Amino acid sequence: MTYTNETSGLQTLIDNSQQGTQLHYDAKSFIIGGKRVFLNIASIHYFRMPRQEWREVLVKAKLAGMNCVDTYFAWNVHEPEEGKWDFSGDNDCGAFLDLCAELGLWVIARPGPFICAEWDFGGFPYWLKTKENMQFRTDNEAYLRYVYLYFDQIVPIIRSRQITQDGTVILVQVENEYGYLAGDVLGMSYMNGLRDALLERGIDVPLITCEGGAEGTIEGANFWSGADGHYEKLMRKQPDVPKLVTEFWTGWFEHWGAPAATQKTPVLYEKRMMEAIRAGFDGISHYMFFGGTNFGGYGGRTVGSSDIYMVTSYDYDAPLSEYGRITAKFRTAKKVSLFTQALGDFLLESEPMDNMARCEEGIQLQGREWNGQKLWFAESVKQEKGMFPITLESGRTLPVSIKPGQIVPILDRIEICPGLKLTSGGFLIGNDRIGEVRTVILAGDDGGRTHIIFESDQPIHYDNAGSIPHESSPDGRTLHMDVFHFQTSQRIWLKVGGQLVEVIMLNGYMSDRAWKLQGNEVRWAIGWEDLDLGAEGRISGVSGGSDCDPFLLGNWDRKGDDGRDTGDRILHGSGNDTKPLLSPNLSEWKRKTVPLLSLGSGGIAERPRGFAELALAFGYLIYSSDVECDRDQESTLIFSAIQDSARLFVNGREQAMIRQVGAASAVVRLTKGRNKLQLLVQHMGSLNFSPYLGEEKGIFGAIYMDGSAIELRRGWYCGEEVVHLDEVNPGPFASALTRTFELMENDQAILVGALNSGLRINGREVLIDGYQNWFAYHAVDISAYLVKGSNLIEMPVSQTPLNRLELLMFNRSRELRNWSSVLLEDAVNFEEGSDSIGSGPTWNRSKFDLPAISEDINPKLKLRMTGMSKGYLLLNGRNLGRYWQIGPQEDYKVPMAWLKQTGNELILFDEEGRRPDRVKLFFDEQSNRSWQPLNET
Structure with missing residues (x-):
């Protein structure tokens, strides 16, 4: 592959055949190791989970058919304070890339510096706000100086793991979504500068961009719907490069006080993926495949109404849940990715064709063709599911089951092996050589019917005589079959010339539980609810249920003399036969109320100062000022610059909760004499997407009395x-x-x-x-x-x-002056002076032990915050994030990796001082399922 960048005065020539695996591309796809590759990409952020969870999440992505991982790199995680770099433990992004390589997953690296990601400040470290003459995401000299220092740290980690250096990093992204901020012309100088900085530091794999380009890079598109329009736009801009969906939005983020973002259902998810495949995209990055958690203060804020702050969970309604559990969307992603694997060569080589098929009104057809093979996408705009006749070339009429709004692929003389062609409606999810057998796996609905036509240049011998309705042509070279998708998988044996072919018909339940394992040889495990691959090659699974007959295909099965699977069944019961885990008991809560009226001054300033001004990344500030009144009165306070919710106290008693930010007002009741005015403010996250990045946090502008x-x-x-x-x-x-x-x-x-x-x-x-x-x-x-x-x-x-x-x-003359700002400390002495009577902001502490946990289960622990108000959580000194019981988040992730067997300490800070009587820890439903080995290593 030759990558030429002439616009910057640099010319980088890369011959990957000399080092590492060959990587090049053309208009149809990326070509890795001489083979066209459809990129099924899982967007996973290493910084949103403990390091101990990386393997489980990446393995799940691989089991869902993903062959590539897309990850951002969060600058503020690695340089939380200026000049103090951290690439250890959970922040060891190099180890994450190495694990991807170990698991055989390619990587798209997205180092930013801006990442958005609903992450605080879009990935920038908070201290950049304090630098003079700083303008973010521009050619600003002060800004770029720090960006290049960041690149000096992060790029070598990526560079040494490129595919050209025997790693698996195949693409590197320049910046992120710059087109949403500035057009191609306006932002070209900035984007080209970042491109050159990456090249100069040794990035020699292709560079990509998303939603906004740079010269010499490959631009991708970010979307959920409208695939055809996005494809056409990319074709107009760059007709000779691959077409990637750089972010295919599987779900959406959630923010405090808004409804749960579950509008993108599994059914719609399948349809949107099929639209992208139909349009001609050769790679889809599932953003997010696994979302994870905004631990600490890293949840961001986005543009819109004034207080759109991200919840602590970044579950994203993604295929893999925040806890690493598979969902209905996971099964959908797996089905479609297996479809792209089974038809990979065809999808990447084929071209759109004119409609040469016929269907009734209400069914829309679009097709692709390559080497005489065709694939039709049949979409129903009808109101009911039905069997609809589709007439293909040469008068062949095929009944196809289609649901309202569904897009069903129709294989039209697709060559599944040399000399044998398949015509059928539905999802082909497997077409593999397993031992000496060509194994074809077709997925359908529960109880659904699929019509199959096999055509060959040799007679087709059908080996299941009488079991399935079929009809052969007089010369025996065409075989028609009507097959039902039962709970018990139907297995059809054919022999064409010397080739033995097995066709496996799975219903929806069983195809959801079909797992393809790829190594030196292909193996399948069919009928398991969940599967896991251990670090030592151990494969374990959870049974698909008592009415499920699981079976294995591949070299772990015992074979008969003719190479057939002997039909061995491996049953592990219902998978729920483990003794239920007892939830840890939270009891004997100790409480410590914030002594508002006796807090130190923390220094006096004319006006309140914001978090960055005080060199604070996150946390709580308490602002205080004394107000003298000559009478009892009520006054409207005007906050000219406030960027976080605040609780207003007068003489130690709460009077208002301020939700509106930017600028806000609050009515306060004051008494004659001196009044102590205090504001408790939590840093709720900096803008992660906006032309106004870098806003100060907390309260940082003048506050006025007697406004309106x-x-x-x-x-x-x-x-x-x-x-x-x-x-x-x-x-x-x-x-x-x-x-x-x-x-x-x-x-x-x-x-x-x-x-x-x-x-x-x-x-x-x-x-x-x-x-x-x-x-x-x-x-x-x-x-x-x-x-x-x-x-x-x-x-x-x-x-x-x-x-x-x-x-x-x-009125400017009514400004309140002389403000102190005190950081609310996390460290609290619960042993001395514990206060179980006082009211107001309060810390609560409990300790708990874990129950005995069997090695054959995979537990996940949740914390339900019933009855609490707003605050943050600490577990064994680690910040689990913010909580706010206004929805939609109710439960909070407690990573098992951060727990001890005994003596775990949980601290809840609650702004209103509510008692945690109804707060509880509990294991999720899947925690009691027994995992059993499928192989012995």
Whole structure:
């Protein structure tokens, strides 16, 4: 392969035949070791799980048919403080790449520096915010200086593991999704500079980009739907390179207070994958295949309404759950990836063709062809499932079962081995030579029917006489069969010339439980609920159930003289015969209330200071200021710059929970004399995707008394019509809407919420650099546009309802000054002065032991936070992340790798001081399943 980069003045020539495995590409696919490869890519982040879980997760990806792993590298994990690098333990990304190589998985490395990933600050370390003249993701000199120092650390780890150096890294990505921030022309200089930095540091495998390109790189597309449009766009830009789905969104992230993101069902997941294959993509990266967990404070924040903060779980509704358990989506991914393996050569060599098949109305056909072989994608737009006749070339009519919205592949004279062609509807998930037998595996629905046509240039001998309805042509070279997909797998034997062929028909239940193991030889384990590959070659599984007859194919079976499987069955019972695990008992909670009124000052400043200003990456701050009042009164506080939720206390008692951020207000009741005003603020995550990366966290702007907050979503005018923007209004408005407000005693104002471009105040346009309407959130100081008395707002509005639109007004003379900022410490002495009576923010501690755990089970432990408010979790000194009982997350992962047999310490910090009486630990349902060996090593 020759990779030429002339635009930077560099010319890098790579001949991989001289070192490592050959890697090159053309318009159809990547070619590795001389073979075209359909890349089934599992997106897995090493930094979202303990190192001890890497093998289990990667093995599961391999068992699902994935042949490649895609991972980001998180700069802030490796350089949490400037100049202090960490590549040890859970952060040993080189060891992760080595494990991928050991398991035979190729790797796509995505070092950033920006990764998004719903990860705090998009992967940038917090301390970059403190540097002068810093502009992120641009040609900014200060920014690039630190980026190149990061590259000096991370690139050698990747470089030494490239396929050109006998490793398995096949592609390296330049930056990430830059096209969402700037177009190709605007961002080309920045992207080309990063490309050159990678080349100069020894990256010699092909470079890729996603959603935004750089010269000399291969651009991929990120999407969930609309595969045809994305493919056409890439074809227009780069017709002569492979077409990758660099992020195929298997699910979605979740954020506090929002519904569970489970809208992408397994059925839709299958359809969207089939759309991408049908369009012609030659690689699909399942983002995420395994999501993992945002331990510590690493959950990010994204654009949208003001407080979209990621939950601690990054399960993502992915094929492999946060706990490493297989899901219905896992089984779907496995089925489709096995389909791409069975038809890999065809999919990568074939071209779209004109429709030469016929079907009834409501069934749509698209086809691909190569060497006389055809593959049709039949999609139903009907309302019910049915058997629909499809007439192929030469008048061959095939009944095909299709569900509403489903895309079913139809094999049309696909050569499954030399001289034997198969025509059939449904999923071909196996076409392997096992010993001397060509083994074909077809998956269908439970109780479904599949019509099969075999054609050969020699007579076909059918060896199951009378068991399955069939019809042979007079010359014996064509065989028609109607086969049902029963719970007991049907196994059909054919002999064509000297070739023995076995056709195995699996129903949905059994095909979900079919596992292909690839090493020097192909083996299959069919009928197991779950499977695992041990480090020493040990293979173990969980039975598929009492009505499931599992069997094995390959060199672990005893064979008859003719090479056939002798039909041995291996039964392990229901898989639930292990004595149930007793959940660890959380009892004897000790409590320690935060002494708000006796906290130290921590230094005094004119205004509150943010987390980065105080050199803090995450955690809690308590802001304090004294307010003198000459009478009892109620006042509206205006927070001009606040980026996290906050609890407001007056004289040690909570008065408000502030959820709205950017700028916000809160009503406070003060008494005559001195009042101690305090704010408890948790760092909830920095923006991981936005043109405004690098925002300060916590409270960092002036706070004013005696302000006012006006709700602006109601009472607008469109001509004479009154419009309320918190209601659904069909269609865009024909013109800008108008509204007035009065500015009297106050002289400053902030407009915050879902603004729209084209905003005008008193006839002057308010410029908002970088803002796009779909962000649906911004805070803008409009003081310079105002006049005393009546003011007119004009704003185009294209979509309603708006979640927030608020006007905050204040007078500069009423600023509260002299603020202290104190870090809430994790270290708490529970042994002295324990307080079980006080109220307010409280630490709670319990200790627990693990029960005896049998070696033949694989337990996963959860923590359910019933009855608590908001806070964070510590396990044996490790931060498990934030919790907030406003949904959608209810349970929190407790990694088994971080536990001891006895004396585990769990600490819960709760902002409201709620008692953890209903908090419990429990093992998940699969923890009691018995794993039994399938082979002996």
